Amino acid sequence: MAFAAIAHKHRTGRFSGTASIKDIGLETLWQGSANQWDCDEMGHMNVRIYVEKMMEGLGSFTHLMKMPHAFRPHSPSTLQPSDQHIRFIREVRPGRPLRMIGGVLDIGTSDMQLYQEIQHSDGAPAAAFRTRLNHISAKTGHPFPWSIRTRAALERLRVTPSARTEPRSIEPGTPILSNKATTLTAARAANATRIGMGHVNMQHCDMFGRMRTEWFMGRISDSVPNLLANWRQTIAKAAGGKRVGAAVLEYRLIYRRWPRAGDRFEVFSALARADGKTHSLIHWLVDPDSGQAWLTSEAVAVTLDLEARKIIPSAPEHLAMLEKVAPRGLQL
Numbered sequence: 001m002a003f004a005a006i007a008h009k010h011r012t013g014r015f016s017g018t019a020s021i022k023d024i025g026l027e028t029l030w031q032g033s034a035n036q037w038d039c040d041e042m043g044h045m046n047v048r049i050y051v052e053k054m055m056e057g058l059g060s061f062t063h064l065m066k067m068p069h070a071f072r073p074h075s076p077s078t079l080q081p082s083d084q085h086i087r088f089i090r091e092v093r094p095g096r097p098l099r100m101i102g103g104v105l106d107i108g109t110s111d112m113q114l115y116q117e118i119q120h121s122d123g124a125p126a127a128a129f130r131t132r133l134n135h136i137s138a139k140t141g142h143p144f145p146w147s148i149r150t151r152a153a154l155e156r157l158r159v160t161p162s163a164r165t166e167p168r169s170i171e172p173g174t175p176i177l178s179n180k181a182t183t184l185t186a187a188r189a190a191n192a193t194r195i196g197m198g199h200v201n202m203q204h205c206d207m208f209g210r211m212r213t214e215w216f217m218g219r220i221s222d223s224v225p226n227l228l229a230n231w232r233q234t235i236a237k238a239a240g241g242k243r244v245g246a247a248v249l250e251y252r253l254i255y256r257r258w259p260r261a262g263d264r265f266e267v268f269s270a271l272a273r274a275d276g277k278t279h280s281l282i283h284w285l286v287d288p289d290s291g292q293a294w295l296t297s298e299a300v301a302v303t304l305d306l307e308a309r310k311i312i313p314s315a316p317e318h319l320a321m322l323e324k325v326a327p328r329g330l331q332l
Contacts, residue, residue: 026101026159027064029057029116036094042245043306045092048218050118054129055213057100057116066153073207075138080258081213082111083132085172086251087165089125091309097121103159110135110143112154115161128165130172138208141258169278169300170252176332179256182293184286187268190329192284196223196267200259210258216295217253220283223267227281231325235303235318243306249278250300254332256293264288270330274322276313278302282330298332 030053040046058079062070069075092098102116116129134143135150146154196219204215228246236244259265266288272280278300285295303312314322 026103026115026117026161027061027157028099029060029102030100031098033097034092034094039092039094042247042304043093044247046218047088047221047248047251048214050086050088050127051214051217052212053098053100053118054116054131057102058114058131058133061102061114064153064157066147066150071207075207077144078136078138078208079133080136080141081131081253081255082134083172083176084251084253084255085130085167085170086253087128087167088248088250089127089165090120091247092118092120092126098126103161104154104157105130105159105161107146107151107154107158110145115159117161117165125165128161130167168250169280170250170298172252174332176254177296179292182256182284182286182296184266184288184291187284187286187330190270191327192268192270192330193227193326194266195226195269196220197265197288199264200261202261205261209260211260211263213255216255216285216297217251219265219285220267220297220299223283224269224281227269227326231318231322232303234321235312235314238315238318239305239312242312244312245304245306246301247304247311248299248301251297252332253295253297255295257287257295259287259294265294268330269326271322271326271328272298272330274314274319276315276319277311279314279319279322281326282332284330296330296332 034045038045038049059071062068070078098118098120100116100118102114105113105115111132111134114131114133118126120126135146136143200211204211206212232244236242266286268284268286270282272282280298280300283297284293286293303314305312
């Protein structure tokens with residue numbers, strides 16, 4: 001099972017309203033649709049595919065910022081995410097047309113924060129990304145300053161997005177643990193549950209030999225059923241045998257190190273917080289050989305009635321069960 005997204009319906013009671021792309025005034029970065037094979041057993045686009053499309057839109061953006069070489073083989077420099085917030089707003093079903101708009105939120109000496117919004121054909125937002133990107137040497141991975149030409153282009157691309165896509169349950173920029181604190185030893189000491197493991201396939205790597213960004217999300221998504229499948233079935237029985245699944249509402253991902261083909265990973269998870277409608281999980285993607293984290297993340301999710309497309313609340317006894325299934329102990 002892999003999570004995908006619906007609106008923050010538990011807060012608003014309805015899906016978000018529509019708005020024209022002209023109302024926002026951001027650059028168009030991508031246009032396409034959701035294929036059947038982009039969607040999972042929940043009947044909507046898988047979270048990994050959102051990130052895949054985000055990266056494709058970033059590729060278009062590099063041409064606007066005067067770095068058209070950034071994702072070409074043998075490029076001297078490229079862009080790499082370090083801290084990303086994603087808000088999933090309105091689910092994407094198979095065959096639905098989509099477009100992406102974006103622009104710059106802020107600029108540093110060798111980094112920037114990029115805003116990207118995936119929209120439905122009526123202008124309603126499907127998802128919004130706020131991604132901190134480092135300008136790095138493609139060979140060494142070390143950051144270095146923007147060129148004068150690129151910085152000038154970035155200044156021209158500054159935007160102020162609509163408030164309708166602002167973060168809600170996870171705040172970008174809040175403090176995170178150091179790399180020294182996010183280790184395999186720390187995960188085990190916290191009694192975190194291992195929910196997945198495997199190794200990086202060559203076909204999942206980019207032109208620089210590093211694992212592609214969307215596969216961080218993909219590996220977590222593929223592992224979550226080992227943690228929550230039985231718990232969700234318990235909720236389904238209590239709800240009269242409804243067909244249930246899950247939807248992620250918000251995510252924050254801290255990209256710490258970049259695995260290459262043949263590198264191994266293990267996924268550890270723990271509960272961060274929960275209430276009657278939502279629950280937040282911390283996921284660590286860890287290298288079992290070095291003991292260091294590849295990535296740490298937090299996800300806010302709900303249990304979803306797949307027929308009515310509505311959130312199924314968790315009773316107090318179900319929340320108590322979740323505390324046992326995913327003991328607390330990990331932090332972002």
